[in-house]
Amino acid sequence: MPKSLVEMCAEIVTAQASHTRLSPEEIAESLTKVFQTLKEIKQQDEGLELEELSAKDPQASIQRNHVVCLECGKAFKLLSNRHLALHGLTPREYKQKHGIRMTQALSARTLSARRRKMAKELGMGKQLAAWRAERKQQAG
Secondary structure, eight states: OOOOHHHHHHHHHHHHHHHSOOOHHHHHHHHHHHHHHHHHHHHHHHHHHHHHHHHHOGGGGBOSSOEEOTTTOOEESBOOHHHHHHTTOOHHHHHHHHTOOTTSOSBOHHHHHHHHHHHHHTTHHHHHHHHHHHHHHHHO
């Protein structure tokens, strides 16, 4: 399991303190500076991962347990219309911008599978087919 930023920070400052005599104020200042630096590095790394992800294959942003928004880099179970509106996009515009198939759901694969299973159990496909057939008879 990866270490947290706090754990890494503590290890670095402990190593520094074991080689150099530091006052309590210097230790506190060192902890703050090291933590900020680690935090910035992590944010830059996440930003690069997002750029690499969107540059390689936007479909890869749709993963098993979450969907990564290619606009802001945050992970969600579902990219809602409301979230995309915060970026000034509709789902259709988002898909066009990032080259995602129009038929692709903007939800985690597990969520899509759960919805598909529920729809089959409720017989929604049969109901839709019956409705379409009825509508076709009325029109023609």
